[in-house]
Each structure stands twice: as C-alpha cells, then as structure tokens.
Amino acid sequence: MATVLAVFELLSRGGVIHRRYFPAISDTLATLWHELFTGELWNAVGHTLEGWALGLGIAIALAVPLGILIGSGRLLYRATRAIIEFLRPIPSVALIPLAVLVYGSGLESKVFLAAFASFWPLLVQTVYGVQDVDPVATDTARSFGFSRAQRLLRVTLPSAVPYIATGVRISSSVALILAVTAELVIGAAGLGREINLARSGGDVRLMYALIVATGLLGWVLSALFTRLERRVLHWHPSQRTAEGSA
Amino acid sequence: MRCGTRHTAALLAAALVAMATALGACGGGDDGGGGGSAAAGKPATLNVGVIPIADVAPLYLGIKKGFFGAEKLTIKPVLAEGGAAIVPAVISGGNQIGFSNTTSLVIAKSKKLPIKIISQGDIGGTSAADAPDAVLVKKNSPIRSAKDLVGKTVSVNTLNNVGPLGINTGLDKQGADYKKVKYVEVPFPDALGALEAGRVDAAWVVEPFVTAGTAAGYRVVMNPFEQVAPNLTVATYFTTEKYISENKDVVDRFVRAINKSMSYAQAHPDEVRQIVTTYTKIPPKVAQVMKLPQWGPQLNEATIQRTIELTKTYGFASSPPSIGDLLYKG
Numbered sequence: 001m002a003t004v005l006a007v008f009e010l011l012s013r014g015g016v017i018h019r020r021y022f023p024a025i026s027d028t029l030a031t032l033w034h035e036l037f038t039g040e041l042w043n044a045v046g047h048t049l050e051g052w053a054l055g056l057g058i059a060i061a062l063a064v065p066l067g068i069l070i071g072s073g074r075l076l077y078r079a080t081r082a083i084i085e086f087l088r089p090i091p092s093v094a095l096i097p098l099a100v101l102v103y104g105s106g107l108e109s110k111v112f113l114a115a116f117a118s119f120w121p122l123l124v125q126t127v128y129g130v131q132d133v134d135p136v137a138t139d140t141a142r143s144f145g146f147s148r149a150q151r152l153l154r155v156t157l158p159s160a161v162p163y164i165a166t167g168v169r170i171s172s173s174v175a176l177i178l179a180v181t182a183e184l185v186i187g188a189a190g191l192g193r194e195i196n197l198a199r200s201g202g203d204v205r206l207m208y209a210l211i212v213a214t215g216l217l218g219w220v221l222s223a224l225f226t227r228l229e230r231r232v233l234h235w236h237p238s239q240r241t242a243e244g245s246a
Numbered sequence: 247m248r249c250g251t252r253h254t255a256a257l258l259a260a261a262l263v264a265m266a267t268a269l270g271a272c273g274g275g276d277d278g279g280g281g282g283s284a285a286a287g288k289p290a291t292l293n294v295g296v297i298p299i300a301d302v303a304p305l306y307l308g309i310k311k312g313f314f315g316a317e318k319l320t321i322k323p324v325l326a327e328g329g330a331a332i333v334p335a336v337i338s339g340g341n342q343i344g345f346s347n348t349t350s351l352v353i354a355k356s357k358k359l360p361i362k363i364i365s366q367g368d369i370g371g372t373s374a375a376d377a378p379d380a381v382l383v384k385k386n387s388p389i390r391s392a393k394d395l396v397g398k399t400v401s402v403n404t405l406n407n408v409g410p411l412g413i414n415t416g417l418d419k420q421g422a423d424y425k426k427v428k429y430v431e432v433p434f435p436d437a438l439g440a441l442e443a444g445r446v447d448a449a450w451v452v453e454p455f456v457t458a459g460t461a462a463g464y465r466v467v468m469n470p471f472e473q474v475a476p477n478l479t480v481a482t483y484f485t486t487e488k489y490i491s492e493n494k495d496v497v498d499r500f501v502r503a504i505n506k507s508m509s510y511a512q513a514h515p516d517e518v519r520q521i522v523t524t525y526t527k528i529p530p531k532v533a534q535v536m537k538l539p540q541w542g543p544q545l546n547e548a549t550i551q552r553t554i555e556l557t558k559t560y561g562f563a564s565s566p567p568s569i570g571d572l573l574y575k576g
Contacts, residue, residue, distance in 0.1 A: 020462060021439035104340045105324065105331075187325050194527075196327055199435045200298050201527030202454045 023205045032209035040194070041210075045217060047190035051107060051179035052172070052221075055114025059171055063119045064164060067126025068156070077127065084123065092117035092178050096185055110182035110190070117178045118171035125170070129163025130156055162229075162236050169225040176218050191217070290496045291320040294483075295332035295344035298325050298526040300378075300453055301368040301481060301539050302345055303518045306525055308507030317499035323525070333359065342489055343500060347481045348553050349408040349562070355572050356563035360487040362574040363550075365501045366508055367481030369540040370471030377469035378537040379452040381413065382459045384441060389448055392468040393422035398447035401432035401440055406562040408480070409450045411553070412470020414560050419473065424560075438462065454528045457536040474556065475549040480539065482550075490574055498576055505543035512541045545573065 008025040011017050023031075035041040070076050092113045099109040133156050141155045183192025191214050198207035296302040305323060308314050314321045324341055326332045333354055336344040345367055346354075354361055371377035381400065383389045389398060395417065402409035414424035432440050437449040438459050450470060451459060460466065471478045483504060490497050511518050515538055522533050550569060557563040 018439070018442050021442060100331075100334070100340075101338060105326070105335065185327060187327050187331070193325070197298050197325070198527040201529070202435065202458050202532065203527045203529050206527055 021204060023208055027205055028208040028212060031205045032212055035206070035209055035213070041213065044189070044191045044194045044210075045213070047107075047188075048176070048179050048183065048192070048214075048217065051110040051114055051182065051188070051190060052176045054107075054111045055179060056118055056168075056172055056175040058111065058115040059118040059122055059175065060168060062115075063122035063167075063171075064126050067123045067164075068130050068152070068160070070123075071127040071130025071160075072152075072156070077131070084120070088120040088124070093181055093185075096182070099182075100186055105186045106188055109186055110179050110188045113182050114175040114178040118175040121174060122164070122167040122171040125163045125167025126160065129160030129167075132163065133159045158236075162233055165225075165229045165233060169222065169229065172221055172225055173218055176221060180214055287318065287495070289318040289320065290493070290499075291322060292343055292496070292500060293322045293324050293341040295324050295326050295335050295341040297327075297332070297345065300518065300522045300526070300528070300533075300536070302525075303522055303538075304368075304504065304507035304511040304541050305345075306521050307511050307514070307517060308503055310521065311507070311510060313503040313506045313510070314500075317503045319496070319499055319503060325525070333361070336361070336484065336486060339486075339489075342493075342496075343483055343485045345481060345483055347408050348479055348550055349411055349557060350404075351482065351484055352554050352557050352566050352572065353406075353563045355567040356557070356565055361484050362487055362490055363482040363484045363545070363572055364490075364497055364574045365483045365504050366479060366542060366545050367483055368479075369542060369546065370474075370476075370478040370480045371469065371537070372476050372540070374466075374469045374472055376537055377472050378456065378539045379412075379450070379469055379471050380456045380459070380466040381448050381450045381468045381470065382438070382441060382456070382464040383448045383467055385463045385465060387447065387465070389467055391420070392416045392473075393420045395448060395467070396422050396424075396426045397428075399428045399430055399445075401430050401437045401446040401449045403431070403434050403437075403450075405429055405431050406560075408474075408553075409470055411556050411560060411562065412473045413450065413468065415556060416468050416470060416473035438464070453536045453538075454532045457532055475546075475552050477540065477546055478549045478553075479546045482545065485574075497574070501576065508541040508543050547573070 005025050011022070013019065013024050070080050095113060095116060096109075099112050103109040103112055137155050137159070138151060141151045146154065179190065180192040182188050183190040183194075184196055185192075187193055187196070191210060195207055195210045195214070198204075198210060294305060296305060302323070305321065309321050309323075324335070326335065332341070332344040332346055333350065335341040337359060343364070348363070348367075351361060351363060370379065381392075381395070389395060392413075395413065400413065402413070410427075410429050413427065417424040417427065430446060432446065432449070434451050434455055437446070437451050438455055440446045441449040441459075441464065442462075448467065449459070456466075471480055483500075485497060518538055519533050522528055523530050528536070547569060550572070554566045554569060554572070557566050
C-alpha cells in the first residue's frame with residue numbers, strides 16, 4: 001500500500017505525469033482532508049449510500065428467495081439456467097439509456113441500475129449455496145419427519161448462508177460501483193456527480209480527492225461486511241480457519 | 247420441460263418487473279410538478295437541463311433575483327454531464343427546457359427532432375480580445391497562426407459541431423485547406439492534459455480551461471466562435487414544439503424572465519463570478535479572472551443564420567432547417 005502511494009507520488013513529482021493534470025498523492029490527500037470538514041462531501045456520500053442501500057436491498061429481497069427456489073429443484077435450475085446466463089452478463093451500464101428513458105436522471109435510475117447489477121451475483125451464489133447442502137443432512141432431516149418448511153429453515157438455509165453472505169458482499173461492491181457510475185454518467189446526485197463537476201470545473205485536485213473518497217467508501221463497506229459475516233457466521237466451519245489468519 | 251422453461255422464464259421476468267415497480271415506489275427524484283400544463287398565469291415548475299459552466303449563470307442569477315418567481319415559475323436546474331444528454335431529456339419530457347449550443351440544435355432540427363429555440367443562451371466575444379474560447383498550442387509549438395493547423399491534430403469536444411465549424415471558417419478565411427485538419431474528440435477537461443502529453447498538436451477549449459491553459463503558458467492561435475461571427479449566439483434555450491403548443495403561456499413567461507436575467511447578468515459580472523462558484527467546481531480564483539461570455543435579451547438572428555449556412559457548407563447537416571423553422575417568436 002505504502003509502495004503504491006510512493007509510486008504515485010513520484011510519478012507526479014518526478015514529472016512523468018504532469019503535476020498540473022495529475023496532482024501528487026500528498027496534495028490529493030490534503031484536499032481530501034480539507035473536504036472532510038465540509039458538508040458537501042458528506043452530503044454526496046449520503047446520496048451515494050442511499051442509492052447503494054436501496055439497490056442492494058431490492059437485490060437481496062428478490063435474489064435470495066428466488067435463488068432458494070431455483071436452487072431447491074433440479075428441474076427449475078435447469079430450466080432457468082439459460083435465461084440467467086443470458087441476462088447475467090449484460091453490463092448494467094449498457095442499460096443506462098433504458099434507465100434514463102424509464103426513470104429519468106434521478107435516484108430511481110441509480111437504484112434500478114444498482115439493483116439490476118447486484119441481483120445476479122447474489123442469485124447465483126444463493127443457487128449454488130442451496131445446491132451445496134449435504135444430501136445426507138437433507139435425507140436425515142427427511143427421515144426424521146421434518147416438513148419441507150422445517151428442512152428449509154433448519155438444514156438448507158444454515159448451510160447456504162455463507163454462500164449468501166459472500167454473495168451479499170460481492171453485490172454490495174457491485175451496487176456501489178453502479179451507483180457511482182450512474183452519478184457520473186446520468187448526473188444523479190452523489191459522489192460521481194461531484195467528481196464530474198470537479199472535472200468540468202478544472203479542479204483536478206478535488207477530482208482526485210473525490211475519487212480517493214469513493215475508493216475509501218468501497219473499502220469501508222467491504223470491511224464492514226467482512227466483519228459482519230464473521231460475527232454472524234462464527235459458528236460456521238468456513239469461518240473457523242479464517243479466524244486466525246486475518 | 248419446455249413448459250417448465252416457459253414457466254420459470256415468466257417467473258424471472260416477473261421478478262424483474264417486481265424490481266422495476268419496487269423502484270417506482272421508492273421514488274424520491276421527481277415531484278411530478280414539471281410536466282403538467284399550466285393555465286395562464288398559473289404557477290409552474292420547469293426542469294431546465296443545463297451544463298455546469300459559466301454560460302448558464304443568468305439562469306441561476308434569475309432564480310436568485312426572483313425574475314422567475316415574478317412570473318410564478320419555479321426553476322429546477324438539472325445538471326447534465328454534457329450537452330448531448332440534454333436534448334433527449336427535453337424530447338422525452340423529463341426536462342421542459344434545455345440549454346444547448348446552437349449548432350447542435352441546428353443539426354438536431356435537420357434530423358427532424360421537434361424542437362424550437364426560444365431564447366438567447368449566451369453570446370461569444372465581441373472580438374478575439376474577450377473571447378471565452380480558444381485553440382491553444384504549447385509555447386514552443388511551430389503552429390503560429392490558424393493556417394499552421396493544416397495537417398495537424400486538433401482536439402475538439404465534439405466532432406462535426408461548433409468547434410470544427412469555427413476552426414474551418416477561420417482556415418477558409420486564410421485560404422487554408424480545412425479538410426487537412428485532423429480533428430479528434432477529447433472532452434474539454436482532458437484537452438489540456440492531451441496537449442501537454444503531446445497527444446494532440448492543438449486543443450480547442452472553452453472557459454475555465456482557456457484561463458487555465460494560458461496560465462500554464464500555452465499560446466492562443468485562434469478563437470473559433472469569433473471566427474464564425476463577432477457576438478455569435480453560441481448557445482440558446484430550447485423546448486419542444488409540443489410543449490410550446492400546450493404551454494405557450496409558460497414558455498412566454500420563461501422567455502420574459504430569462505431575458506431579464508440575461509440583461510442582469512451582463513450588467514453584473516461580479517455577481518456572475520460569485521454565483522458560478524455555487525453550481526460549478528470552478529476554483530474561485532479562476533472564476534475571478536476567466537473570460538465571461540456575453541449575455542443579452544435578443545437572439546442574434548444574423549449569427550444563427552450564419553451557423554445554419556455553415557453547417558451545410560461543412561457537411562454537418564445536409565438539409566439544415568430555415569431560421570423561421572428553428573425559432574419560436576412568441
């Protein structure tokens with residue numbers, strides 16, 4: 001990390017990239033520090049998080065139940081696989097014109113794009129998680145006379161939860177990327193739009209400061225999810241080895 | 247199996263629809279006040295698509311000074327990333343009014359888009375001395391005057407638009423072959439970096455990048471707007487024919503208020519320099535010294551006519567509209 005920062009600093013100060021157009025990282029961080037005490041930055045962060053949270057929330061609400069449903073039946077899985085594999089690789093960014101047409105250039109477009117993009121990784125993770133349930137465990141539960149609902153609640157879900165958690169973590173960063181992209185391209189309020197304003201105003205330092213802020217936001221969100229995962233899933237085998245190493 | 251596929255495809259489709267409708271409900275962006283038609287004198291809310299540059303300062307000043315309020319208009323400026331996004335937003339009705347450069351509107355009209363120019367947007371310099379746009383070259387560049395651009399790479403923000411229109415005109419005047427200029431598209435914010443890195447030989451930019459560029463030691467070789475005509479109507483406010491026919495009164499009130507704002511902005515450059523820093527991120531130091539465009543309540547029709555002719559001359563629009571077709575005159 002320190003090495004990367006030093007390289008950037010030297011690139012700019014050493015004149016490899018002109019300092020006027022790519023400020024030294026120390027200048028960028030100084031600008032960011034200054035911005036931390038203005039309301040504008042936090043306001044933008046708030047707008048970005050709003051789009052991220054709504055988009056991710058909608059994706060979770062739809063992808064998890066659907067994933068469990070699809071993952072539970074062989075037939076259903078085979079039937080949907082083609083359509084999922086067709087829709088999943090569509091880059092959400094390509095849907096921007098559609099989003100603008102249907103939802104305009106505000107929050108709704110941003111949420112739609114974030115939800116669409118983060119829906120797929122979570123759906124796929126959930127399907128795999130449900131399929132990976134130990135058949136012996138399911139059969140045992142069945143022979144003990146557990147009902148379908150009970151089996152879902154006591155066997156399938158606990159076993160699939162680590163997959164879902166990973167899916168949520170991936171989807172979270174996807175949703176953030178799309179939220180910022182929508183702000184950059186469509187001009188919805190948030191960090192992306194601030195970056196664009198700084199760019200078109202010729203304030204290069206502020207632009208890079210905001211870009212760093214966006215990166216930090218992604219890092220914080222990802223760290224939060226990793227922590228949450230560990231706390232909630234401390235009982236699960238997948239977390240036991242991770243405990244010591246990180 | 248076939249049946250199953252169809253069933254689950256429908257299920258997935260339903261999920262996507264649910265995603266879409268859930269969004270409709272979570273809302274928050276638009277209060278729906280914009281689109282409705284207003285009877286004479288009724289309050290109205292207008293979404294106006296603009297770009298974050300000094301040129302749209304009169305709109306913000308007019309809001310602040312109450313010129314729009316006096317006409318019972320609530321103006322919501324909608325910042326777009328570039329002019330290209332504004333026309334579709336107005337056509338689709340998301341924005342009622344938009345700000346766009348005249349050349350783009352001439353081209354849009356020639357493609358049969360149902361738009362009309364309703365008022366002045368901003369005016370270029372009276373001469374090279376106060377031009378808010380410039381073609382810049384590095385200090386040690388062999389390019390000394392416009393005709394030296396022949397055979398060189400010149401960056402413009404949009405091909406086949408007002409930049410090349412002005413540069414071609416300037417070259418024509420000097421008897422140089424404009425067809426031998428190699429235009430490349432580079433957004434204004436990136437143009438000076440491209441010039442510094444040597445990726446282009448010359449860069450056409452507008453303020454605040456003219457000030458930033460000359461401060462960095464680049465030389466001005468020509469001013470394209472001023473080559474087309476002094477006091478060129480660079481940009482205008484426009485709406486759709488449909489909106490005019492349904493809301494003539496609102497449009498007329500907007501035109502009155504924006505014209506008042508134009509005169510006010512022209513007379514109060516200090517207030518312009520201040521308000522520019524509220525809706526753009528132009529550093530205050532630059533905002534204090536950069537060249538401002540001019541503003542006035544009249545559409546400079548002679549220069550719009552010239553723009554129309556030049557779009558045909560340079561092949562940007564094969565059958566450009568007549569000026570009568572392009573302008574709304576109340």
